[in-house]
Amino acid sequence: EVQLVESGGGLVQPGGSLRLSCAASGFTFSRFWMTWVRQAPGKGLEWVANIKEDGSVQYYADSVKGRFTISRDNAKNSLYLHMNNLRAEDTAVYSCEGGADADYWGQGTLVTVSS
Amino acid sequence: QAVVTQEPSLSVSPGGTVTLTCGSSTGTVTSGHRPYWFQQKPGQAPRTLIYDTSNKHSWTPARFSGSLLGGKATLTLSGAQPEDEAEYFCLLTYSGPWVFGGGTKLTVL
Numbered sequence: 001e002v003q004l005v006e007s008g009g010g011l012v013q014p015g016g017s018l019r020l021s022c023a024a025s026g027f028t029f030s031r032f033w034m035t036w037v038r039q040a041p042g043k044g045l046e047w048v049a050n051i052k053e054d055g056s057v058q059y060y061a062d063s064v065k066g067r068f069t070i071s072r073d074n075a076k077n078s079l080y081l082h083m084n085n086l087r088a089e090d091t092a093v094y095s096c097e098g099g100a101d102a103d104y105w106g107q108g109t110l111v112t113v114s115s
Numbered sequence: 116q117a118v119v120t121q122e123p124s125l126s127v128s129p130g131g132t133v134t135l136t137c138g139s140s141t142g143t144v145t146s147g148h149r150p151y152w153f154q155q156k157p158g159q160a161p162r163t164l165i166y167d168t169s170n171k172h173s174w175t176p177a178r179f180s181g182s183l184l185g186g187k188a189t190l191t192l193s194g195a196q197p198e199d200e201a202e203y204f205c206l207l208t209y210s211g212p213w214v215f216g217g218g219t220k221l222t223v224l
Contacts, residue, residue, distance in 0.1 A: 035213070037161075045153070045161065045204050047213035059211040062116050101166035102151055102206075108160065 002026035002104050004096050009109030016086050016113070022079040022096030022106060030054075030074040032099055036081045038092035039108070048094070049081065064090075086113045117141045119207050121216035127195045127223055135219045137188040137205030144207060150188035151206040152181055154199075155218075161204065165190060195223050 008020040020036070035050040049060045049070040058070050069082040079096050093108035118140040127133035137150060144150060152165040163172055165181035168188065178194045188205055200223040205216040 037215075044202075044218040045155075045206075045215040047206070047215055050211075050213065057211070059213075061212070095160060101170065101172070102153075102163040103172065105160040105162070 002099075004098065004104055004106035006094060006096055006106045006109040009094065009111045011112045011114065012086055013115050014087060014113055017082070017084045018086065018111060020081040020083065020094055020109060020111070022081075024077045024079065024096075024098065024104075027099065027104065029072075029077040029098070034070075034072060034079045034096060034098040035102075036070060036079075036094060037097055038090075038094045038111075040089075040092040043092075046092070051079070083111070086111075088113050116212060117207070117209055117214050119205060119214045119216040121203075121205055121219045123217065124220045124222070127192065127199075127221065129195055129197060129223055131195050132191065132193045133195060133221065135190040135192075135203055135205075135221070136185075137190075137207065137216050138186070139207055139214075141209075143186040144183060144188045146183065148188070148207040148209070150181065150183075152179075152188075152190045153204045153206065154201045155204065156201045164203075192221075197223050199223055 003025045005023045036048040051058045051070045067085045071080045091113050095108035096106045120138045150168050153161040155161045164175045169181040180191050202218045204218045
């Protein structure tokens with residue numbers, strides 16, 4: 001059974017940092033691009049970043065460029081999102097996605113940025 | 116980055132047909148944008164229905180189909196069922212970066 005399980009969310013003050021993790025199982029993680037997507041409360045989906053199979057290429061949404069870093073460890077079947085200088089507008093459920101054709105989605109982890 | 120546009124809301128009668136559209140601020144949507152369509156119900160993770168314009172996953176009901184029409188990507192639901200009431204998001208890829216549309220809330224009544 002394919003599983004993507006996110007962790008690391010929580011409450012953080014503006015300007016703070018968090019590292020999210022996504023543990024993958026049930027498919028060959030190292031073969032696929034992986035992606036972080038977020039959804040603010042009551043809002044739509046927003047693409048955050050994605051990373052090539054070997055980690056050599058990353059793309060970021062303008063809203064997070066320079067503050068967030070996506071990375072992966074294929075030996076651990078894990079995807080990460082390092083988030084710095086967090087803002088209130090970064091409050092959202094963060095989900096990881098992967099597979100050949102957006103096959104697999106996690107349930108997400110909630111990040112709340114508030115003082 | 117580009118802006119992807121969808122109808123905010125649509126309604127369809129049970130058994131009826133409805134078409135959702137997905138446009139790009141950069142111009143015509145082509146197969147090169149690899150259009151995706153996702154279904155999301157309240158409290159659930161998104162589920163991918165359509166990828167690469169018109170391809171279906173094994174779990175995609177046959178009543179859903181994707182295509183390109185009039186410079187946009189389209190998702191057509193033929194024979195709507197009550198369980199199809201959900202929000203539908205399209206996604207376009209721009210040689211690396213992705214952009215989601217704002218979503219269409221589909222009501223079946």
